[in-house]
Amino acid sequence: MSAVTGWWDDFFWGSVVVAEVFVVSLILMILFGLIGAAAKLSKNRAAQKIAGAYTIVFRGTPELLVLLLIYFGSAIFLTTVFQYFDPSVKFVDIPPFWAGSFGIALIVGSYATETFRGAFLGVDPGQIEAARALGISNLKTFIYVRIPAMWRLALPPFGNHMLSLIKDTALISIIGLNETLFAAEQATATTGKPFTMFIVVGGIYLAFSTVITLTVMVLEKYANRHLQVAR
Amino acid sequence: MSFDLLLIVDSIPKMLVGIGLTFELLVISMVLGTALAITLLLMRISGRWYLVAPSVVYIYIFRGTPILVQIFIIYHGLPQFEFIRESIFWPILSEPYGCAIVALTLNNGAYVSEILRGGVLGVDRGLLEAGSALGLSVRQRFIHITTPIAVRLAIPAYSNDVVSLMKSTALASTITLLDMMGIARTIVAETYAPYEIFISLAVIYLVITWFIQKGFGLFEQRMSRYVRKEA
Amino acid sequence: MSENGTQPIIILENVDKFFGDFQALSNVSLTVDKGERVVVCGPSGSGKSTMIRCINRLEEHSSGKIIVDGNELTGNVKDIDAVRREVGMVFQSFNLFPHMSVVENLMLAPKLVRKTSKAEAREKAMRLLERVRIPEQADKYPSQISGGQQQRVAIARALCMNPEIMLFDEPTSALDPEMISEVLDVMVDLANEGMTMICVTHEMGFARSVANKVVFMDEGEIVEMNTPAEFFDHPKSNRTKEFLDQIIQH
Numbered sequence: 001m002s003a004v005t006g007w008w009d010d011f012f013w014g015s016v017v018v019a020e021v022f023v024v025s026l027i028l029m030i031l032f033g034l035i036g037a038a039a040k041l042s043k044n045r046a047a048q049k050i051a052g053a054y055t056i057v058f059r060g061t062p063e064l065l066v067l068l069l070i071y072f073g074s075a076i077f078l079t080t081v082f083q084y085f086d087p088s089v090k091f092v093d094i095p096p097f098w099a100g101s102f103g104i105a106l107i108v109g110s111y112a113t114e115t116f117r118g119a120f121l122g123v124d125p126g127q128i129e130a131a132r133a134l135g136i137s138n139l140k141t142f143i144y145v146r147i148p149a150m151w152r153l154a155l156p157p158f159g160n161h162m163l164s165l166i167k168d169t170a171l172i173s174i175i176g177l178n179e180t181l182f183a184a185e186q187a188t189a190t191t192g193k194p195f196t197m198f199i200v201v202g203g204i205y206l207a208f209s210t211v212i213t214l215t216v217m218v219l220e221k222y223a224n225r226h227l228q229v230a231r
Numbered sequence: 232m233s234f235d236l237l238l239i240v241d242s243i244p245k246m247l248v249g250i251g252l253t254f255e256l257l258v259i260s261m262v263l264g265t266a267l268a269i270t271l272l273l274m275r276i277s278g279r280w281y282l283v284a285p286s287v288v289y290i291y292i293f294r295g296t297p298i299l300v301q302i303f304i305i306y307h308g309l310p311q312f313e314f315i316r317e318s319i320f321w322p323i324l325s326e327p328y329g330c331a332i333v334a335l336t337l338n339n340g341a342y343v344s345e346i347l348r349g350g351v352l353g354v355d356r357g358l359l360e361a362g363s364a365l366g367l368s369v370r371q372r373f374i375h376i377t378t379p380i381a382v383r384l385a386i387p388a389y390s391n392d393v394v395s396l397m398k399s400t401a402l403a404s405t406i407t408l409l410d411m412m413g414i415a416r417t418i419v420a421e422t423y424a425p426y427e428i429f430i431s432l433a434v435i436y437l438v439i440t441w442f443i444q445k446g447f448g449l450f451e452q453r454m455s456r457y458v459r460k461e462a
Numbered sequence: 463m464s465e466n467g468t469q470p471i472i473i474l475e476n477v478d479k480f481f482g483d484f485q486a487l488s489n490v491s492l493t494v495d496k497g498e499r500v501v502v503c504g505p506s507g508s509g510k511s512t513m514i515r516c517i518n519r520l521e522e523h524s525s526g527k528i529i530v531d532g533n534e535l536t537g538n539v540k541d542i543d544a545v546r547r548e549v550g551m552v553f554q555s556f557n558l559f560p561h562m563s564v565v566e567n568l569m570l571a572p573k574l575v576r577k578t579s580k581a582e583a584r585e586k587a588m589r590l591l592e593r594v595r596i597p598e599q600a601d602k603y604p605s606q607i608s609g610g611q612q613q614r615v616a617i618a619r620a621l622c623m624n625p626e627i628m629l630f631d632e633p634t635s636a637l638d639p640e641m642i643s644e645v646l647d648v649m650v651d652l653a654n655e656g657m658t659m660i661c662v663t664h665e666m667g668f669a670r671s672v673a674n675k676v677v678f679m680d681e682g683e684i685v686e687m688n689t690p691a692e693f694f695d696h697p698k699s700n701r702t703k704e705f706l707d708q709i710i711q712h
Contacts, residue, residue: 195308
């Protein structure tokens with residue numbers, strides 16, 4: 001374990017990067033998921049088709065492929081454009097942080113689309129009817145009846161999506177993001193102790209996923225508090 | 232910047248050379264992984280703490296860490312230890328092919344085990360009580376009642392898992408294997424044409440996904456032919 | 463001791479059952495003689511289902527004694543198996559195995575538990591299907607037949623094991639009204655053939671015409687026990703009277 005001394009700093013900052021990617025991609029993932037679900041549920045045929053294509057493409061393509069395509073694709077595009085104006089430019093890219101966060105959000109967002117759509121459809125129509133019959137407006141029904149019910153249904157799969165996000169962060173190291181796995185590879189080069197370093201990375205990711213799992217458990221308990229069966 | 236169709240036509244056959252390796256990784260890991268999963272499941276539901284605990288810990292670790300990290304630990308990390316280099320497993324573990332299969336199997340086993348457990352939990356308790364009342368032993372109930380029903384319930388999640396496993400095989404390219412992804416990356420490195428290559432590769436993966444989903448869909452239909460669909 | 467001096471086939475002595483803090487059965491004592499038909503009734507949550515489920519050990523009683531055909535129910539697996547071979551059960555929700563055809567449902571237990579041959583098991587199954595009047599449904603699957611037919615299959619399935627005692631846990635409560643009588647008819651036939659039966663039910667007509675003994679339970683206790691005539695015409699306890707008022711209304 002002494003091999004790791006001197007590298008704790010790098011692992012720490014790498015972990016910070018992982019957390020940052022998580023926050024950014026989580027927000028984007030929710031956004032993509034909601035837009036996708038709304039498109040699929042809408043009456044607009046074009047929107048449905050596009051959302052359908054979105055889910056099919058991003059659920060059936062390897063994550064690594066998506067990241068490489070987004071990163072190198074955008075880099076080639078940007079480099080070409082910039083070189084047009086200034087031939088001395090060598091390489092322009094979208095920073096791996098943003099390309100990567102965007103990429104994994106797109107991927108997990110395609111799963112989230114199905115989750116949100118399923119949660120929306122899973123709400124008991126009887127509740128909605130009852131609310132409307134009581135004279136509650138469309139908007140208020142949506143906010144006070146529909147969303148709480150949806151949230152309860154979506155929470156368990158949503159927890160899994162969050163776990164996917166955090167684990168996919170490791171893939172972004174392949175396009176150069178300086179997070180923990182990246183730090184471990186550098187550490188391995190100098191210390192010659194790959195197992196130790198990668199185990200540390202494993203431990204860091206395990207810690208992150210544990211925190212997420214525990215948070216989801218607490219949220220699930222809260223969301224279901226009114227359903228405790230009285231014996 | 233043009234879309235080089237000739238390049239695509241030229242590259243697709245080259246990438247398809249890797250399809251054999253992709254399928255080998257997929258099928259072998261799936262078969263071994265499912266065998267491992269069944270073992271883990273039986274341990275998990277055995278009720279004996281010394282079997283349940285290791286199984287729970289194993290599943291927790293392998294589902295809580297990124298598969299890329301697991302691959303790196305096995306391929307880059309294990310050679311750090313002399314006892315590994317001198318063990319009977321070294322011929323397998325010194326080769327990227329062997330390491331990829333080991334990593335994918337160990338990882339997939341954890342996920343499939345949870346999927347099968349979901350199926351087992353979904354079996355109506357009343358059916359097991361009827362079996363008890365008829366005098367069937369625990370083992371008989373598990374074989375004749377639980378297993379057929381649990382398998383049918385698990386098919387949708389299992390088919391999603393097979394698709395995930397297929398996507399994970401692309402990560403073998405990070406440890407030098409020349410599956411479809413590996414070949415694609417080498418072509419891109421030479422030609423600087425990420426769009427053409429990666430997009431066509433994505434199409435190939437999507438086609439494979441389509442076949443996998445269709446296959447399982449038919450299988451599920453057949454297994455469900457006498458089950459009345461809930462209205 | 464029953465009238466002809468032999469031991470009762472079922473004895474419950476001071477049985478308590480707790481689910482955590484909740485007491486489902488409170489000092490329940492009951493004897494059933496061979497050939498007797500007992501109907502158990504009472505409001506929801508009175509413990510009636512719990513009581514009969516303790517008899518074939520689907521629930522474990524917390525204290526007291528339960529003896530079935532000479533076998534006392536303890537934690538001993540051999541005793542439990544011995545009891546389950548003698549006791550057949552019919553459930554409110556039928557619990558037919560959905561992945562097996564009707565005849566396969568009937569054949570499963572005899573083949574596995576009594577090691578009967580396939581041919582013998584099939585022959586017995588067909589005979590019983592005739593007895594419950596649906597032999598033509600033998601190769602259908604549960605999802606393809608009506609609720610009343612499913613419950614009759616469930617009865618036949620229990621009978622395939624040659625039980626000495628049949629337990630019925632609200633057998634008609636999940637059925638549409640027009641299918642109740644086909645199931646009750648089968649149960650009446652069984653009673654007339656001398657089967658020992660304990661039946662938890664709300665079908666008071668059945669109780670009046672078939673039962674030797676009616677037991678009323680409330681809040682985990684046996685409140686009153688009598689012959690049908692006495693029970694329905696001269697109920698003793700107030701709780702019994704209240705209950706009868708509520709159900710006989712309709």
